[in-house]
Every structure is written in structure tokens, then in C-alpha cells.
Amino acid sequence: MCLGIPGKIHSIRDDAGLTMGVVDFGGVRRDVCLQYVADEVAVGDYVIVHVGFAITRVDEEEAQRTFEILKEMSQLDELEWMADLVEKGKGAGETA
């Protein structure tokens, strides 16, 4: 929960006053709150995401490097079950 996962912003939208977006994590897409970085990001930028919230912007190179390292550290379990959910068509980011 503590290590952030880097991803690429795929789209940005306003959700009743909250800046939300879809972020792509190495192929797995998920809804992410972009409110805290709204002033400094655009579609295509990379952000570090903690528990569904973008906390800081990073450059692409750093994002990719961090992603590889997390994979190596097997710290991407969260993404794995997110991917599972997408496959099962539930997609909401929660599990029974």
C-alpha cells in the first residue's frame, strides 16, 4: 500500500467537481483521482499513484524504471487483482 505505482494518464474528466482520470499501468487501466495534481498534468503524462490517487508527476523514463523495479520486487499484486477484475468484467476495483 505504501509504494506508489507509476502509470500514464489516458484520459481526464470532471466527476461532480473532482478531477478523475483513467490511468494505464502497463496495460491495466484504472480510475484514478487526479485532484491533487490537476494543475500540473495532461493526458499522456506519467504520475505516481498511491491507493487510487495520483500524488506526484514523474517523467516517462523514471515511471518505466520504477514500474520494472516494482515488478521485480513483486509489489504489483494490487495490479494483478485489478487485472483479474477487469477480466471478470466487474471492473469497479473492489472484490468480494
Place this chain on the structure above:
Amino acid sequence: MRYLAEYRDADIAKTLIARIKARATRQWTLMEVCGGQTHTIVRQGLDELLVGAVEMIHGPGCPVCVTPLEQIDKALAIAARPGVIFTSFGDMLRVPGSDCDLQQVRARGGDVKVVYSPLDALALAQRNPDKEVVFFAVGFETTAPANAMAVWRARDLGVSNFSVLVSHVTVPPAITAILDAPDNRVQGFLAAGHVCAVMGWEEYEPIAAKYKVPIIVTGFEPVDILEGISMAVAQLEDGRHEVENQYVRSVRRQGTPPARALVAKVFELANRQWRGIGEIPMSGLRLRPEFAAYDAEQKFGVAGLTVSEPAACKAGDVLTGRIKPPQCLAFGTACTPERPLGAPMVSTEGACSAYYNLARYRTAESTEVTP
């Protein structure tokens, strides 16, 4: 600018280790605060490679590990109630409470759901107006902005069947508590890069000055950590004690101001129990009084619950660096990742689980980064 290939290059690690050893005129004692860093250090054997120059003590930076038993018991009590959907990050499900864990509560019929974001828990509350949805708001400064937003949004949107069980901890008071301990041996710290991405490092500056300890904001991969250690050793050898940033790439001195601002609006500082360590003054966050309606402890009347921790678990000594996990008598016998006695054995960020898995890592990855 560095490239991935270069980062994973064992030669850089070797050069850094040689530089640290050449620079150290004695063995220095450093503490890494972040559980992710502990994981890397133990897994890559960095601590063993640095013997003679640096001893690494593993700090309390695993949020799962330091969540006190009484907060787990409160979670279990709330989760077992009819009409409640109890939501949590996945890491908390197997943390043992006094007599069971959240997974067992679920097996007995409790409605326990894992969510990825606290906003998912809020959405669940909106979809289930006839249920009470409770979110277990744990973690360091990295999860606080997310949890603050969920509460803020709940109030904005008028969602009254949502509440949070708060067990937030913050890093700087823990560093101060470690330095204040009469038997403290730590001479310098690697602060957690990701925590500082949110909070910046202004809070560390008075600590470095008062206690005369170098504090290096450090990333969590092998070369980051070695670079952080090298910077700390250079300061110690020069007699300097400053806050320096190794993890420059995404951390700014002021952190992420909008996130800090909302955390400060929703939460206030409070005394907090740390599992195995005890109460550290002003080391946690609790909801401000104006958000009392979202406080699960008040809603479910569990605020008064207190418990004592199992005597066999030496988590407190592990988390403050007095002992290394294998020195705990329960390590690998009464306590394993399959049947954990204490929280540091549960989470992959926990020191006990990192040591337990060491043999497996080393055999599986002997051809990788380990210099």
C-alpha cells in the same frame, strides 16, 4: 539522467559499495525508515555487503506492521456486525487481532471487502444506502491524502452511511522517538522517498539540526539505497548533519501542497499507539471534530477498547532495531507468513517476512542485481 539498464547494473552498486567502504573510517549505524527499503536491503544482501562500514537497522516504516492490535480488534468488532460492509486495503486482511483476523471474520459471515482506493469504499456506500460502509483508514503520509479525500467527498456529497476507522501514523515523530530512546544507536536515517513525495522534507530539517543526524530522502531500489547510504556516510565523516535528497527525481522540498492542504483540513495530529512500540506523542492523525459523523469509532462505540499484545512477539524490538527478526524465538517456528503471530510477518514490507523469504530470494535470483 540515468537509464534503466544502468540502474540495474551491478557494477554501479559495486562502485558505490567500494566508495562507502573507502570513505568510512569506522562502522556507522544507519536506519532505513521505509519497509520497501528494508525489503530491498535484505533481499539484495546490501547489509551484509557493507559490514565494517555501515550497520543497517530496519525501521518502523511498514504501516501494516505498526497498526496497533487494538485498532485491528476494533476493525474485527465492526466488521462482524450485521448491516456493515467493512472495507480495507488487501494487506490488512491477514493481520492477526487478539483472536482472529479479517479474513476469518469474513469466513464466519462478516461482509468484508477489499478495495483499492478509499473512493471505491465511498462508491460502495452510495450504491448500498441501506448498509453502513466502513473503511479501514491505515497508513503513513502516502495514504493520508486518499483517506482525507474520501471523508471530504462523503461530506460534500452527503453520504451519511460512510465512515472511517482511522489508524494513521506519521514518520517524523517516530524518528524523534527513536532518537530520544536512551539506548538509541542510530546515527543517520534514510527517509522514505515516497512519503516525502507527498509531504516534502521541511519537517525533517529541525530533527536533523537538533539531533545532529544526517537524514537522506532516499528511493527504494538497490542503487538508490546505496547512494543514500553513501551520502549519509559522507556527512557523518565530515561531521555534517543535513537533510539531503537522493530521490530528486520526483520529490520536491514542499511535497505536493494540495494533498498536504486537504490532509490538514480533515485530520489533526494526535497521540497514536504503534504496534509493539507503544504510544508515540503526536505521531498519528485523527479526524478533526467537524468530521465526527464519519468516525467509525464513535459511530460503533468501540473507542474505549484496549488490549495487550502477545508477549511472544518481539515486533517492538524489531521495529526499533533492538533485534533482528531471527533473534525472535518465534521466528520461523510459531510465527511464519502462513501463520503470522505479529504484523511484521504478514506484510511483504515487514522486516520479519523479508528475513523469512530471504533464502528463497537468494536462490531464485542469484544471477540478478546482487553484486
